[in-house]
Amino acid sequence: MLHTEYAHLNKKENEAYLKSLNTRHNEGVFPQLKAIHEEVFSKTDCLSCANCCRTLPALLNASDIKRIAKHIGINTKQFIRSFVLEDINGEMMLNGVPCKFLNDDNSCSIYEIRPDACRRYPHTDEKEYIRRATLNLANTLTCPAAYEILEKLKRHFLPMIYEFNGYIPVIDESSYVHPQATVTGNVIIGRNVYIGPSAALRGDWGQIIIEDGCNVQENCTLHMFPGKTVILYRDAHIGHGAIIHGASIGRNSMIGMNSVIMDEAVVGDECIVGALTFIKAGQSFPSRSLVVGNPARIIKEVSDEMLDWKTEGTTLYQQLPSDCMHSLRPCEPLRSIPPDRPTQQEVYKYFGKKQ
Numbered sequence: 547m548l549h550t551e552y553a554h555l556n557k558k559e560n561e562a563y564l565k566s567l568n569t570r571h572n573e574g575v576f577p578q579l580k581a582i583h584e585e586v587f588s589k590t591d592c593l594s595c596a597n598c599c600r601t602l603p604a605l606l607n608a609s610d611i612k613r614i615a616k617h618i619g620i621n622t623k624q625f626i627r628s629f630v631l632e633d634i635n636g637e638m639m640l641n642g643v644p645c646k647f648l649n650d651d652n653s654c655s656i657y658e659i660r661p662d663a664c665r666r667y668p669h670t671d672e673k674e675y676i677r678r679a680t681l682n683l684a685n686t687l688t689c690p691a692a693y694e695i696l697e698k699l700k701r702h703f704l705p706m707i708y709e710f711n712g713y714i715p716v717i718d719e720s721s722y723v724h725p726q727a728t729v730t731g732n733v734i735i736g737r738n739v740y741i742g743p744s745a746a747l748r749g750d751w752g753q754i755i756i757e758d759g760c761n762v763q764e765n766c767t768l769h770m771f772p773g774k775t776v777i778l779y780r781d782a783h784i785g786h787g788a789i790i791h792g793a794s795i796g797r798n799s800m801i802g803m804n805s806v807i808m809d810e811a812v813v814g815d816e817c818i819v820g821a822l823t824f825i826k827a828g829q830s831f832p833s834r835s836l837v838v839g840n841p842a843r844i845i846k847e848v849s850d851e852m853l854d855w856k857t858e859g860t861t862l863y864q865q866l867p868s869d870c871m872h873s874l875r876p877c878e879p880l881r882s883i884p885p886d887r888p889t890q891q892e893v894y895k896y897f898g899k900k901q
Contacts, residue, residue: 549690556697560686563700564679575703576673582698583671590691596652597688598667603639605663606630611638613659668692705729705741710750722867740866742766742786752776752792760784761863767791771809783860785821793825796833800856813837818848818856855897862894 553560567575615625631641640646640661647655654660668685669675670692675682685692705723707715710731721739723729729741731749736758741747745766747754752770759781762768766784768776770792778784782795785803792809795801799813802821812830813819820838831837834848848856 549693550687553687553693557683557687560696560700561679561683564682564696567676567703568679575676575699578702579675579695579699580671582695582702586670586691586695586698592691593652595690596648597690598664599648599652599654600644601688603631603641603643604645604661606638606640606661607663610661610663614656614661617656617659668695670695701725713749715747715749720867722870724870736760736780738864738867740863740870757782757797759860759864761860761866763788763863774809779815781857781860781864783856783863798853798857798860800860816848816853816856818852852897859894 611622611625611630614629615622618625620628626638629640629646630638632638645654647660649655654664666672668689668691669678669681670685682692682696686696687693703725705725706728707717707723708728708730709715713732715729715731715733715735717723717729717733717735718737718739720737721735721741723735723741724743724745726743727741727745727747729735729747729749732752733747733749733754733756735741735756738759739756740761740763742762742764744764745762746768747756747762748767748769751772752774753776754768754770755775755777756762757778757780760778760783762778762784763786765787767789768791770776774792776790776792776794778790778795779797779799781798783798783800784790784795785801785805787804788801789806790801791807793807793811793813795807795813796815796817798815799817799819801807801813801819802823804821805819805823805825807813807819807825808827808829810828811825813825814831814833814835816833817831817835817837819825819842820836822840823838823842824840825831825837825842829842831842831844834853835844836846836848836852837843838845
């Protein structure tokens with residue numbers, strides 16, 4: 547399949563992605579965009595394509611006109627009469643395509659003094675990229691390199707978020723969904739929520755509601771039977787690898803790593819569920835329960851000290867969305883350890899070591 551066919555096939559998806567770049571925190575986008583641009587153009591032979599020169603009239607500014615007119619030995623008025631078209635918005639461009647300065651071998655006869663717009667095309671190494679959704683989309687339909695750059699950028703910065711049967715996930719812009727997480731269908735995510743890599747939130751058969759301040763860590767699965775709802779109330783904390791299937795998790799409760807919470811189970815507010823716990827369908831636990839085991843049972847009440855510890859850990863995860871937006875980006879690995887590599891601080895400890 548030709549580049550243009552792929553570009554048109556993915557046009558709707560790419561348009562939505564490009565628009566989203568201007569509505570999210572994007573501090574990490576430009577460095578990665580620039581690196582991708584350099585990578586793609588290091589392998590791109592524009593002379594084998596020249597599609598831009600064949601199909602797009604080059605935009606001109608006053609400096610371009612003076613410079614090119616002088617180069618070909620005519621004054622600016624003569625150049626404008628012979629080579630320039632002005633559109634209804636007052637923008638000037640070279641008249642006609644293919645470009646009059648395009649040689650038979652796809653080289654440019656005025657390459658060294660070409661218009662600024664030609665020199666910068668397709669604008670994929672510019673900081674303004676994230677604010678030019680319409681222009682960027684048009685460039686992907688013309689330039690194979692622009693299309694490849696966008697596809698590579700999407701793999702780095704596009705979470706796997708899918709519409710299903712007309713349901714589109716709703717995600718507050720303060721929340722962070724890792725690019726390797728999958729969010730499908732009728733999913734509603736509140737503020738300052740963290741969704742970790744390989745988490746699967748399947749709102750295909752029913753609804754998932756994740757209130758403000760929650761976190762769903764790596765490899766977790768949230769799903770349900772048809773017509774049912776999974777709800778995580780405010781500040782709920784879902785540990786690595788846990789499965790929540792059609793259940794309700796109370797406010798400021800914690801579900802331990804690799805636990806399984808089955809259909810219509812209710813975990814009350816401020817509970818702590820230990821790692822590897824199995825809560826069977828329909829079970830209900832009151833607020834402040836410490837729950838462990840398979841089958842799950844209450845072994846004691848959650849103390850104020852334990853709850854403070856849990857809340858402190860959740861607060862770290864509530865900071866994580868902002869940290870990820872500002873500093874998480876793909877990179878090439880180092881091949882040796884830098885001598886000045888800083889040591890990370892032990893700012894939070896497991897409960898038995900808390901003191």
